[in-house]
Amino acid sequence: SQTIHQWPATLVQPVGSPLSLECTVEGTSNPNLYWYRQAAGRGLQLLFYSVGIGQISSEVPQNLSASRPQDRQFILSSKKLLLSDSGFYLCAWSGRGEEAFFGQGTRLTVV
């Protein structure tokens, strides 16, 4: 069966520090991969999605970037975090024409 792993679960980082969140998927090949952000009490904002290795689409211009170095690995990064980067970050995967499955999320607090 397919599983998605996202880590860490919580993270507290100072302003100006770098960020790297990792997401991996098991049990499937060539998935669509997504990074979403959710501010407290609000909806899901699509940040990046990828349909293949090295193929990244950015939905919202911001302080973040994404990379897909391997088929089932999706990384969310920042060189210098801002206070406004705080939030709940969710990784998801989907097959072609199928529902998206979410990881358990990373709660990032920038202080």
Add this chain to the structure above:
Amino acid sequence: GESVGLHLPTLSVQEGDNSIINCAYSNSASDYFIWYKQESGKGPQFIIDIRSNMDKRQGQRVTVLLNKTVKHLSLQIAATQPGDSAVYFCAESVYGQNFVFGPGTRLSVLP
């Protein structure tokens, strides 16, 4: 894009009553729609989906209705239970890619 700047609307229902959660989607080309349930601190979980060639689909205690004419999606939950309390999101996609989420609705089940 997503309504990131809006606070979640809340729907309060009595335990045992039926709940109806509504969602307006934006892209007339969307052909696949999903309802997700998100509990506090967790990633969204799949509830039910529907494709654009259907206008109704039923699951266990849940029914999704799709009105493509007015770009409207609804989720009906029968005999609402305390465990149904959560935030519910609709998501739209084209060919199962690039899922875009609605702003979400918080369902509160009253005893």
